[in-house]
Amino acid sequence: MKKSDHELGMDREITRREFIQGVSFASLGLTLNSGVLAAGTPGSPDSADKYYPPVLTGMRGSHPGAFEAAHALAREGKRFPDPVDLDEKYDLVVVGGGISGLATAYYYRKQFGADSRILILENHDDFGGHAKRNEFHQGGQMRLSWGGTMNLEYPEFSETVNALLADLGVDIDELLEGYDFAYGNGPKGSPCTYFDAETFGRDELIQDFSFRKYDNDVRAEMIDRFPVSEASRESLKAFYQRRENVFEGKSEAEVETMLKSISYTDFLRKYGGLTDEAADLFIKTTHGYWGVGADSLSAAECVGAGLPIMHLLGHADPNGSGENNQGGNVAMFPDGNASIARLLVHSLVPEAAPGSNASNIAMATFDYSKLDRPGQPVRLRLNSTAVNAVNREGGTSVSYVNGDQLVRVKSRHTVLACYHVIIPHLCPDLPQSQTEALKYQVKRPLILTNVLLKDSKAFDQLGISGAYCPGRLHGMVWQVKGVNTAGYRLGWEDDGPVPIMFWDRLPRPIPERTSRSSTVLRAPCCWPCPSKTSSVRYAPSSTACWVLPGSMCKRISSRSPSTAGRTAMLMTTSTSGTRNGRPARRRTRSHANGSAISPSPIQTPAPTPTRMSPSTRPGAQSRT
DSSP, X not given: OOHHHHHTTTTSOOOHHHHHHHHHHHHHHHHSOHHHHHHTSTTOSSOTTOOOGGGOOSBOSSOTTSSHHHHHHHTSOOOOOSOEEEEEEEEEEEEXXXXXXXXXXHHHHHHHOTTOOEEEEOSSSSSBTTOOEXXXXXXXXXXXXXXXXXXXXXGGOOXXXXXXXHHHTOOHHHHHHTBOOOTTSXXXXXXXXXXXXHHHSSOEEEETOBTTBOOTTTHHHHHTTSSSOHHHHHHHHHHHHOOOBTTTTOOHHHHHHHHHTSBHHHHHHHTSOOOHHHHHTTGGGGHHHHSSOTTSSBHHHHHTTTOSOGGGBTOSSTTSSOOOOTTOSOEEOTTTTHHHHHHHHHHHOGGGSTTOOTTTGGGOOOOGGGSSOTTOSEEXXXXXXXXXXXXXXXXXXXXXXXXXXXXXXXEEEEEEOSOGGGHHHHOTTSOHHHHHHHTTOOOOXXXXXXXXXXXXXXXXXXXXXXXXXXXXXXXXXXXXXXXXXXXXXXXXXXXXXEEEEEEEEOOOOOOOOOSSOSSOOOOOOOSOOTXXXXXXXXXXXXOOOOOOTTOOOOOOOOOOOSOOOOOSSSEEEEEOOOOOOHHHHHHSOOOOSOOEEOSSOOOOOOSOGGGGSOOOOTTSOOOO
C-alpha cells in the first residue's frame, strides 16, 4: 500500500455496518438518472427541477444510456419493429446533435426559411457531440475546461467556415487577444518532463526540458538526471548533438520513400543511435495529437509533428523550424468548440439562452427545458438513439429509442450526422458501395480527464504550467488557464481553483524490452486489446461530420470508448476525447463519414463545418 493510501485512511478497518451502508449509497447513486445527478451537484447553477448536463462528472464520453440501443442494433442484430408513430411531421430530421448536425439544421433553415420544421435527435444527454463542455462550481467562481474538441485552426478555414463564424458573431482576432495558453509550455515556466517512480524507479521532474526542442548549452546535464540506463542517457546526448545528413547522396524521392517506410522510433534506433529504452521515451509525444504513438507514425509524418529528426537530415535545428508550439496557430474558447455548438443551438432555439452571443456565450446558462417544446420550429431531442432511417413515399421516416419508448417520426428529408459505423445498421437502404466505403474509416481512442484542484499553488511553486509524462497513462498534463474569452476570465495570476487536464490516448501495452534497458516501460492499459474483438466494447456516439446527399467527406474522425479515470481530488469530470485519424488518412482511402437519405436533392453549401474540429498536432495544422 502506498503512502498516499495510508494518508487517505485506506489501511483502516471498517465495520460490516459501514460496508453495507456504503454499498447502499453506491447502489442508490446507480439508480439516479442524469437529471437528478445534475441537480444534486454542489454549487450547480440549477435548482432541483432543472436539467444541466455540463456539470455532470464521471464518464462523459459515451455514457450509460447513450449506447445500449445502438449496441443491441449493431452487435446483437436486434430489430426494433412496431414503433409508435408520433403525431409529428418535419421538413428535416437530423440524426446527431454535434456541430455537424447542428450546422446541418442551421444551413437548412438558411436555405428553406426560418419556419422550416426541424427535429435534431441526439443519443447523448447533451448536445455538441465531440465538443463537450465541462463546468466546475466548487470553490467559488465557475471554472471551465474542454471536455472534447478545443481548437479553431483559423489559418486553415475555408470561406464557408469563415462565413459561418461571422454569422455566429465569432471574431478570431478578438479570441486571439484573450488567448494565453501553450499546452504546458508556458507562460508559467518552460516545458518540463516528469518521470514517475512507479515506472522509472524514482520521481524526477526535469524542468525546462522538452523532447521536442534541445539547446546544447544546458541539456546534457538534464539528460544525466533521467532515471534510465547510462547507455540510454549517453545515446540521447549523442543524438541531440549530432548534425549530419544520414541520407547523404540519396535523391529527394529516395529519402521521402525511406522516411515513409520506417516508423519514427525505428528511425531513432537505426539512424539516431538510440537504445530501445531511449527511443521508447518518445512514444507518447504524439498520443494526444495524432491518436497513436510515435512508434506507429512514420518518420515522414513526425517531420511535421515537431519531433527531433531534421538535424539528421542536414538541418541545423533538431525539429527544423525551431517551433515548440504544440498546438500550432489556433484560437480558442474556454470550453473549446462547445461554444460553437452553443452558438448554433442559440441560433436555432433562441429561447434556450436569451441574450447570448459570441462575446458572452461561455458564461451563458442554457435552459435545457426549452430545447424540445411543441410548436417551436426547431426541436433538439436529447437521449434519443436512432435505430432505423428509411426512405418512404413522399419523404423519410426515422425510428428512435428514448428511454423505454420506441417511436417513429416522419419528415421530408433526413440527414445522418452520426457515428459512421452505425449508419449501415440503422439505414438498410444504404447502397452497398457506400457501406463498404464506410469501413475504411479509422478511429482511435483518446481520453481527456479534467480534475479540479482547490488551488494552483503547487504548480506555481514549481514554476510549471504542465508536463510531459512518458511513463503515465496520461502522457500530458497542464493547467487550464489563460483562455480569457467569451466573457470568461481565469488568468495565470489567479492561484485559486483551477482545472487540470490530463490528455492521452488509451494505449495497448508496450512489449517488455529485454535488451540493454535497465527500466522496462509498460504503458498501462485499461481497455481491452483491439485484437480481442469479443471483449472490445466501443460505444457509438455522434461524430462531427457534415453529411449531405451524395457528398464525400474526407475527414477521418476518432472516438474513444467510454473509459475515464476518477481521482480522489476535489472533483473530476472525465470525458472521451476525439482526434482526427490523420496518419490513417495518409495511408488509406478516406470515404464518407455518413450518409443522407432524401427523395429530393438538397442544395446546400460544401461540407466545411467539420473544419472546426480541434486538431492539435504539433507544428502543423490539420487539413480536412
